[in-house]
Every structure is written in C-alpha cells, then in structure tokens.
Amino acid sequence: MKNNLLDSIKNLITDKVVELKDIFNYILEDQSICDNKEADLRLNTDELKDIDYCLVNSSDLASAVNCKKDSLAERFFEYKNVSLSNNSLNILMFMNKESIIEIENVISKLDTNELLMEKTYKTTEFNIEKICKLHISYEDDKYIIKDIESYDKEISGTLNEISNKYEEYHLQNKEIRDKFIKAFSETKYELNIASPWMNNYVVNDELIKKMESVLIKGSSIKIIYGIENKSYNSDGDIKDISNDRIAQKLKERFTIYGDKFKMKKVNSHNKLLICDESYYIETSFNLLSFAGEYDENSKDIRDEGATYSTNLDVIKDLRDRYFSF
Numbered sequence: 001m002k003n004n005l006l007d008s009i010k011n012l013i014t015d016k017v018v019e020l021k022d023i024f025n026y027i028l029e030d031q032s033i034c035d036n037k038e039a040d041l042r043l044n045t046d047e048l049k050d051i052d053y054c055l056v057n058s059s060d061l062a063s064a065v066n067c068k069k070d071s072l073a074e075r076f077f078e079y080k081n082v083s084l085s086n087n088s089l090n091i092l093m094f095m096n097k098e099s100i101i102e103i104e105n106v107i108s109k110l111d112t113n114e115l116l117m118e119k120t121y122k123t124t125e126f127n128i129e130k131i132c133k134l135h136i137s138y139e140d141d142k143y144i145i146k147d148i149e150s151y152d153k154e155i156s157g158t159l160n161e162i163s164n165k166y167e168e169y170h171l172q173n174k175e176i177r178d179k180f181i182k183a184f185s186e187t188k189y190e191l192n193i194a195s196p197w198m199n200n201y202v203v204n205d206e207l208i209k210k211m212e213s214v215l216i217k218g219s220s221i222k223i224i225y226g227i228e229n230k231s232y233n234s235d236g237d238i239k240d241i242s243n244d245r246i247a248q249k250l251k252e253r254f255t256i257y258g259d260k261f262k263m264k265k266v267n268s269h270n271k272l273l274i275c276d277e278s279y280y281i282e283t284s285f286n287l288l289s290f291a292g293e294y295d296e297n298s299k300d301i302r303d304e305g306a307t308y309s310t311n312l313d314v315i316k317d318l319r320d321r322y323f324s325f
Helices: 002-013 015-029 031-036 038-051 061-077 086-092 097-111 153-162 174-186 205-216 239-253 255-260 312-322
Strands: 082-084 124-128 132-139 142-150 168-172 190-195 220-225 261-265 272-275 279-283 305-309
Touching (some): 061 082, 061 086, 086 142, 097 124, 097 132, 190 312, 205 220, 220 239, 220 255, 239 255
Antiparallel strands (some): 124 132
16 A cells, blocks of 8 residues: 555656756756845745655655655644644645645634634534545544545545555454453543343443443443344343343443433344444444453354444444434
C-alpha cells in the first residue's frame, strides 16, 4: 500500500518537478536576481515547500512524501482545538495550495468556535463548496477532522485506487474475546453489543464491573439480545428465560445511569460489537454467552471467526439499523 501511495503521488505531480528544478537553477545561476530579490526568493521557497519543494530537495520519493506530510502536519499543528487524522493529512497531500488554504480557513474558524458545529463524537459533515466535504467529530475536547472527501475526481479516484481508507482484517477464536474485553477500556462515547444469548458465566461480576466502568466515565452502552429458541443452557434453564433474568439484573444494576444504559429484546442471531465510531466486529462469537477460553483446560474450544473493520460508513449504517433506540 505504501508503494501505491508513493507511485500515485509521483504520477500526480512528477510533471512539475522539471519545471520546479529549472526555476531553482535559474534563480541560483542568476546572482543578480538572488541579490535583488532575496525576500521574494524566501517567499517562493515557502510556497514551493507547500507544493513540490520536497520533491526537488529530497534524494528519493519516500523522503519527499514524508517531507510533504510533515510540512502539512506542522502547518495545522498550531490549531489547538482542531486536529487532523492521518488519513486526512494523506488526502491533503494531493490537493493544490488554493484548496488547502480554503480548508485551513474553515479549520481556523472551527478552532475559534466561529462555526456552529455540534460537539458530538458522531461524525458530522461540513461542505466546502467545489473543494471537499469535511467529516468532523468532537472528541477529548477537540474537533477531529476524521476524513476529507474531495470533489476532485482525479484525487478521489487516485485515493480509491490506493486503499479503502480503512482497516479490515480477520479475527479468530481468542483474538475475538480479547478485542471484546479491550473495547470496554477503549470506549469513549458509545458501546453497542448484539448477542442472542447471555449467561451468568460470561456476564459475571467481572464483566459487569467493566460495563460499569464505561458508564461511570459518561459513555453509553446499548445491548440487543434474544432469539426464539427453546434450547436449554448448562443449568437446565431455557435460554430465553435465562436471557430475561440477566437483562433484568443489568437494568436494575445500572438504573442510576438512566438512558446511558439501554437493553432491547429482539429475535436475532446477529453477533456484533461497535466501539464508538472507531471500529466494529461482526462475528460468529456469542459475545455474552461464550467465554472463549482457548487453553489446555478448556472444555469448549470451538472455532470462531470475525471481521474487524474501521469502515465508518458501515459503522454508522450498523448503528442506525440495530441500535437506534
């Protein structure tokens, strides 16, 4: 993927390199220009650094890319109330100076609260006419530019060729359980869990404490559970009855947190975890009824799989479909 990024940048701006080098050589060869227009040279150098200065002064393309990205990061670092994701910086590298200036004007106003943007972790969109759409969230007392959707077909096409702009990979067995447990400490705003079944072995005091730690810091938890099934659990109870008992216990335990904790009984075999707008895990793993103890002493070591993804569009769609209550 890194090589694709480098090749794409090279294809987009390599035509300018010869022209830029000619400019530099002309200025350096003509001493009278250097003597008489020293201020203009400094200005031009600064401007070129924003565009292709890095290509001219780097020994290889990888160094040029890092130079350009560092230059952009430094440029936007001064905004204390706004930060840009790594992906947003990558996209800015493809944009011309005029577009970057327009985006910076918006960020400057955002930094000083001149734009009326809702302060929510859920990503909202801000349109910059003819240039791009900014995807903005509010996290840790700061606006985050999570993504930049360019209206330039050449840029958007190139970025689509480079990558999907999100992480996605497979999890198996213990990896799924480990990610599930880690989500309780990673959640900042909202944790969603879909599990057809629950039992006391998994929804034990330790897991309940992890849930409460999420609620104590002001985050929300939403759980959907239940499936029409007359099978029995290891204690001889019908699983549906066991589900309701555990659900009632959790509701009573967390009633002091009001709407921060919600449960809904459904009829679904779906198993799903969503952590904020950071990632989701769609899996065969029964998150609230299977402990996933894959060790030599375990009696149940069935094979389980899952897809882990940071695809924001899918995260928002899944949350709207299953957790909009």
